[in-house]
Amino acid sequence: MARKIYIFDTTLRDGEQAPRCSMNLAEKLEVARQLEKLGVDIMEAGFPAASPGDAAAVREIARTVKNVRVVALARALEKDIDTAWEAIRKAESPRIHTFIATSPIHMEYKLRMAPEQVIEAAAAAVRYAKHYCSDVEFSAEDASRSEPDFLCRIFSAAIDAGATVINIPDTVGYAIPEEFARLVAHIKANTPNIDRAMISVHCHNDLGLAVANSLAALRAGANQVECTVNGLGERAGNAALEEIVMALRTRRDFFDLATGLDTAQIFSTSRLVSKVTGVSVQINKAIVGENAFAHEAGIHQHGVLANRQTYEIMTPESIGLPQNSLVLGKHSGRHAFEERLKYLGFALDSARIDELFAQFKILADKKKTVTDRDIEALARGASGTIPETYKLERFAVQSGTQLAATCTIRLARKDGSVYEKAAVGDGPVDAAFKAIDEIVGRTLELEDFRLSSVTSGEDAQGEATVKVKFEGRTWNGHGVSTDILEASIKAYLAAINTMEWEMAVYE
Numbered sequence: 073m074a075r076k077i078y079i080f081d082t083t084l085r086d087g088e089q090a091p092r093c094s095m096n097l098a099e100k101l102e103v104a105r106q107l108e109k110l111g112v113d114i115m116e117a118g119f120p121a122a123s124p125g126d127a128a129a130v131r132e133i134a135r136t137v138k139n140v141r142v143v144a145l146a147r148a149l150e151k152d153i154d155t156a157w158e159a160i161r162k163a164e165s166p167r168i169h170t171f172i173a174t175s176p177i178h179m180e181y182k183l184r185m186a187p188e189q190v191i192e193a194a195a196a197a198v199r200y201a202k203h204y205c206s207d208v209e210f211s212a213e214d215a216s217r218s219e220p221d222f223l224c225r226i227f228s229a230a231i232d233a234g235a236t237v238i239n240i241p242d243t244v245g246y247a248i249p250e251e252f253a254r255l256v257a258h259i260k261a262n263t264p265n266i267d268r269a270m271i272s273v274h275c276h277n278d279l280g281l282a283v284a285n286s287l288a289a290l291r292a293g294a295n296q297v298e299c300t301v302n303g304l305g306e307r308a309g310n311a312a313l314e315e316i317v318m319a320l321r322t323r324r325d326f327f328d329l330a331t332g333l334d335t336a337q338i339f340s341t342s343r344l345v346s347k348v349t350g351v352s353v354q355i356n357k358a359i360v361g362e363n364a365f366a367h368e369a370g371i372h373q374h375g376v377l378a379n380r381q382t383y384e385i386m387t388p389e390s391i392g393l394p395q396n397s398l399v400l401g402k403h404s405g406r407h408a409f410e411e412r413l414k415y416l417g418f419a420l421d422s423a424r425i426d427e428l429f430a431q432f433k434i435l436a437d438k439k440k441t442v443t444d445r446d447i448e449a450l451a452r453g454a455s456g457t458i459p460e461t462y463k464l465e466r467f468a469v470q471s472g473t474q475l476a477a478t479c480t481i482r483l484a485r486k487d488g489s490v491y492e493k494a495a496v497g498d499g500p501v502d503a504a505f506k507a508i509d510e511i512v513g514r515t516l517e518l519e520d521f522r523l524s525s526v527t528s529g530e531d532a533q534g535e536a537t538v539k540v541k542f543e544g545r546t547w548n549g550h551g552v553s554t555d556i557l558e559a560s561i562k563a564y565l566a567a568i569n570t571m572e573w574e575m576a577v578y579e
């Protein structure tokens with residue numbers, strides 16, 4: 073029997089705290105549900121002491137997911153631990169994760185504490201967390217630049233205080249695989265009570281070695297690995313979940329280690345995280361990049377056609393990569409459409425499918441071919457989890473080179489009332505957003521606005537992504553249409569609807 077490796081996902085904590093990767097509450101919940109579907113063993117939902125918004129998000133996630141352990145991060149401080157526990161206490165399986173830095177440079181300059189004080193603080197924090205929660209993880213921040221024997225002492229003290237998991241982070245991405253494996257083996261061999269705790273690792277990618285270091289550590293005896301979807305995270309990011317999991321699966325012959333993940337959910341998870349954070353996946357990214365399974369060179373194509381294994385070490389199906397071919401057209405029925413949605417990883421209720429099917433019919437009339445990408449974009453365009461406070465009824469625009477753009481918009485509010493406003497702006501998109509602001513009665517700051525095409529060709533669908541700011545908080549929205557102005561309006565409304573919903577939830 074292969075040894076089981078526990079996958080600890082920290083996309084919602086380490087990934088989310090990276091610059092320009094923030095997610096709003098609705099997006100975090102969507103990612104959390106998808107991670108549960110992917111089958112991660114543990115998910116770090118956030119750092120509740122960071123802000124009341126973070127705490128509220130962790131609380132909602134803890135209430136939402138069931139088949140996964142939910143972790144809240146806390147510094148080795150009583151008030152952080154109180155806040156962390158408050159946020160996860162309703163989780164089916166909660167864990168408090170507390171940490172303190174252990175490298176000479178961090179202890180001296182950041183903590184201004186002597187090594188003995190750091191050990192005492194770590195043990196005290198674990199003991200304090202333990203009176204709330206039976207499952208407590210302790211991390212020695214900057215472990216890879218810490219004294220190995222000091223690590224053994226602090227881990228031993230943490231385990232005596234009740235820690236169930238001890239984590240060895242390469243916080244600054246400094247480690248080299250062989251050296252990191254040696255460190256893990258040293259800790260395993262020289263921490264007297266180590267048999268009472270699980271060994272975890274958490275690697276950063278500053279030298280591009282996060283996955284290599286994580287895999288080396290697992291071979292050396294670690295049995296929990298902390299990672300993120302698409303490798304998001306501070307600076308150069310964390311170890312990429314999809315790379316670790318697929319390396320273990322593809323090279324099971326070498327590692328003899330197993331995870332409980334449903335790898336066929338990897339592609340949808342990657343796309344979802346990319347979508348909600350607005351951070352695209354590089355085209356040649358291992359496992360989930362657009363080119364990862366594309367065979368361009370003629371000789372390779374020939375080989376793959378004769379026998380896929382000539383150039384393929386994994387199948388596209390193993391990560392749930394949809395075949396991007398013509399699948400549906402204007403004559404396709406609702407059943408075929410529903411089957412396709414299921415295949416693409418969308419579990420939607422019947423009313424939602426009806427609504428999407430109506431949109432699909434309109435799209436199939438406008439476009440010659442409707443691909444999986446188009447359908448994904450439709451389904452993601454409005455995931456259905458956010459109630460629509462405002463819905464677009466119609467719009468009209470007047471613009472040209474010699475004339476200021478004017479846009480008239482008609483929106484229906486969920487209480488049944490209908491509003492129509494016109495506004496003038498620098499171009500049609502600006503005019504449309506101003507007209508919407510007038511109806512909604514709020515002046516939103518547009519932080520980011522991007523247009524991209526879902527597929528190629530003249531009849532391609534355009535996808536708009538907007539980020540709006542209001543009273544210091546930001547919300548993202550996505551919209552899809554064959555008309556880029558309509559896609560932009562839908563994206564703007566999606567951001568507003570999320571904002572309205574969240575404001576109501578938090579009140």
Ligand SMILES: [Zn+2]
Nearest residue numbers: 086243274306
């Ligand atoms: Zn980290």
